[in-house]
Amino acid sequence: MTRETILSGDDDQLPPDRPGVSGFGGDGDEDLTTKEEDTALRPKRLEDMIGQREVYERIMIAVKAAQIRKEPLGHILLDGPPGLGKTTFAMCIPRALDVPLQIASGAALAAPKDLLPYLTNASEGSVLFIDEIHRLPKAVEEFMYPAMEDFRIDITLGEGVNARTLNMPLPPFTIIGATTRTGLLSAPLRDRFQVREHLEFYNQEELCEIVTRNAQKLKVEIDDDAAQKIAVCSRGTPRIANNRLRWVRDYATTKADGEATFAVAKAALDMLGVDPLGLDGQDRKYLETILRVFNGGPVGVEAIAHTLNMAPDTLTDEVEPFLLRAELVVRSPRGRKLTTAGYAHLGETPPEELGASA
Numbered sequence: 079m080t081r082e083t084i085l086s087g088d089d090d091q092l093p094p095d096r097p098g099v100s101g102f103g104g105d106g107d108e109d110l111t112t113k114e115e116d117t118a119l120r121p122k123r124l125e126d127m128i129g130q131r132e133v134y135e136r137i138m139i140a141v142k143a144a145q146i147r148k149e150p151l152g153h154i155l156l157d158g159p160p161g162l163g164k165t166t167f168a169m170c171i172p173r174a175l176d177v178p179l180q181i182a183s184g185a186a187l188a189a190p191k192d193l194l195p196y197l198t199n200a201s202e203g204s205v206l207f208i209d210e211i212h213r214l215p216k217a218v219e220e221f222m223y224p225a226m227e228d229f230r231i232d233i234t235l236g237e238g239v240n241a242r243t244l245n246m247p248l249p250p251f252t253i254i255g256a257t258t259r260t261g262l263l264s265a266p267l268r269d270r271f272q273v274r275e276h277l278e279f280y281n282q283e284e285l286c287e288i289v290t291r292n293a294q295k296l297k298v299e300i301d302d303d304a305a306q307k308i309a310v311c312s313r314g315t316p317r318i319a320n321n322r323l324r325w326v327r328d329y330a331t332t333k334a335d336g337e338a339t340f341a342v343a344k345a346a347l348d349m350l351g352v353d354p355l356g357l358d359g360q361d362r363k364y365l366e367t368i369l370r371v372f373n374g375g376p377v378g379v380e381a382i383a384h385t386l387n388m389a390p391d392t393l394t395d396e397v398e399p400f401l402l403r404a405e406l407v408v409r410s411p412r413g414r415k416l417t418t419a420g421y422a423h424l425g426e427t428p429p430e431e432l433g434a435s436a
């Protein structure tokens with residue numbers, strides 16, 4: 079069973095990060111500590127969220143308008159790389175509206191019948207959060223169209239000549255979808271979301287604020303330089319900033335007197351294999367594969383994935399977005415290619431023809 083209803087304002091009952099994938103009865107206690115702490119550090123209210131100002135402002139306007147008009151909020155689609163705050167937004171919005179929230183995962187909704195309990199449980203104005211919405215099978219997606227547009231579901235009973243369609247009205251409710259891949263969503267589904275927001279990587283100032291604020295929550299003393307160091311090394315991603323902060327805290331507890339100074343943070347991050355740009359071993363392996371195996375590219379993502387023995391999806395969803403943003407690689411119709419900055423980061427001289435173009 080991968081369903082959970084959370085009543086808003088019930089702060090202590092926040093669900094784990096990826097309902098439907100783990101933590102909801104599935105295969106048990108995998109990474110529970112991290113998830114509990116992730117929950118502990120997750121902002122509880124929209125006002126507590128740092129960064130993403132434009133997205134925040136637009137969502138606040140929609141939320142306030144819904145409150146003033148006493149109408150349900152329009153459906154919202156959030157997309158962007160992992161760890162940037164999609165789930166956080168999705169959980170804070172119902173709390174701002176003081177309405178119940180249900181959580182589902184696209185991967186766990188294999189057939190329309192899996193979606194039925196969520197739809198029949200939806201009360202007026204309530205929110206249904208569907209994580210990884212790009213993983214919904216076509217049949218479930220189509221089943222959702224009338225639910226989203228006309229607040230109605232069509233259920234077919236019986237088969238062949240005896241088949242009958244039952245129309246069931248639903249109370250007006252809100253769907254919040256989250257995806258790392260808007261490109262995989264069909265146009266009819268995408269168009270049914272009134273608000274579509276793309277989350278971008280965070281700048282250093284925002285990450286520094288997140289680190290400083292969370293250091294207080296984790297009760298670790300940290301100085302400004304150390305917070306800056308962690309911020310620079312977090313690939314523009316709050317989840318990574320939180321993970322690095324926890325690591326620095328552990329390191330400070332065991333190797334120093336508990337205080338996270340710049341020297342302690344630097345030593346801890348060096349030990350993790352994080353480089354000055356914040357790239358980890360996996361990022362560097364990706365860059366080095368393009369450089370050494372494929373002569374700097376262009377090369378297709380599948381070829382890189384096979385060489386690294388990884389799923390191409392992991393590369394496109396998790397590894398590439400930040401490397402593209404940092405302009406270490408470029409995507410061309412012929413594949414991925416190292417840029418001059420990419421060569422420089424690996425301590426190599428770029429080939430001459432790249433000098434001018436990248």
Ligand SMILES: Nc1ncnc2c1ncn2[C@@H]1O[C@H](COP(=O)(O)OP(=O)(O)OP(=O)(O)O)[C@@H](O)[C@H]1O
Nearest residue numbers: 116119120127128160161162163164165166316317
């Ligand atoms: N704007 C923010 N301000 C402060 N902390 C944030 C913010 N956004 C995210 N975080 C922190 O980062 C963690 C990860 O965020 P979240 O789970 O919302 O990411 P996500 O976009 O849903 O990722 P995924 O695609 O992997 O599901 C949160 O637990 C929270 O602690």
Ligand SMILES: [Mg+2]
Nearest residue numbers: 095164165209
């Ligand atoms: Mg999420």
